[in-house]
Amino acid sequence: MKLSKVTMILRGYSYEQVRSVAEVLLDSRYVRNMEITLNTEDAYEIIRKIAAEFQGKLNIGAGTVQTYEELLKAVDAGAKFVLSPRTMTEEMISYCFANNVISVPGAFTASEIADQLEKGADIVKVFPANEVSLSYAKKLCEPMGNLPLMAVGGINRKNVKEAFEMGYEYVGTAGGLFRKEDILDLDKEKLKASLKQFEAMLD
Numbered sequence: 001m002k003l004s005k006v007t008m009i010l011r012g013y014s015y016e017q018v019r020s021v022a023e024v025l026l027d028s029r030y031v032r033n034m035e036i037t038l039n040t041e042d043a044y045e046i047i048r049k050i051a052a053e054f055q056g057k058l059n060i061g062a063g064t065v066q067t068y069e070e071l072l073k074a075v076d077a078g079a080k081f082v083l084s085p086r087t088m089t090e091e092m093i094s095y096c097f098a099n100n101v102i103s104v105p106g107a108f109t110a111s112e113i114a115d116q117l118e119k120g121a122d123i124v125k126v127f128p129a130n131e132v133s134l135s136y137a138k139k140l141c142e143p144m145g146n147l148p149l150m151a152v153g154g155i156n157r158k159n160v161k162e163a164f165e166m167g168y169e170y171v172g173t174a175g176g177l178f179r180k181e182d183i184l185d186l187d188k189e190k191l192k193a194s195l196k197q198f199e200a201m202l203d
Contacts, residue, residue, distance in 0.1 A: 130154025
């Protein structure tokens with residue numbers, strides 16, 4: 001499995017709300033990854049149900065995976081990729097590798113990023129990316145070579161193209177793609193319109 005360029009991060013939504021987003025993303029060209037964060041109520045059950053229906057059509061994963069125990073439960077529920085706001089232990093990254101799960105630990109400094117890649121991480125999430133300029137990725141890559149970096153934090157349709165131009169290979173967004181009220185209202189027509197506007201910036 002390979003992740004698409006853009007990951008939709010879903011935090012605090014119900015199964016029905018997550019499912020409506022999944023149905024809209026089936027028509028997406030760039031946003032094929034759905035991350036359900038573990039600090040969502042009934043997160044594992046939502047992952048289980050969404051993965052059972054959409055895994056293979058979309059990439060269904062878990063976010064805010066901070067411990068080995070959480071990782072085991074997320075993978076058992078059906079997550080095929082896992083994101084963390086912080087670094088992952090070697091044990092966590094090795095488990096992902098052994099189980100064909102894409103690991104995306106969080107890091108910020110050059111040393112943290114290098115450490116996670118040396119441990120075998122597939123992608124490193126630069127978080128919070130919006131606390132520095134998007135050219136941070138390019139500055140890291142100049143001495144270290146091409147790095148599989150994902151920008152998370154502050155990504156929206158106005159700056160997503162710049163993020164890729166500045167050296168990020170991936171981005172994740174929670175509030176920069178869909179309006180929260182449209183997700184809460186299960187308004188698929190407005191969600192489709194927002195997706196169209198977002199993807200137009202990448203064409």
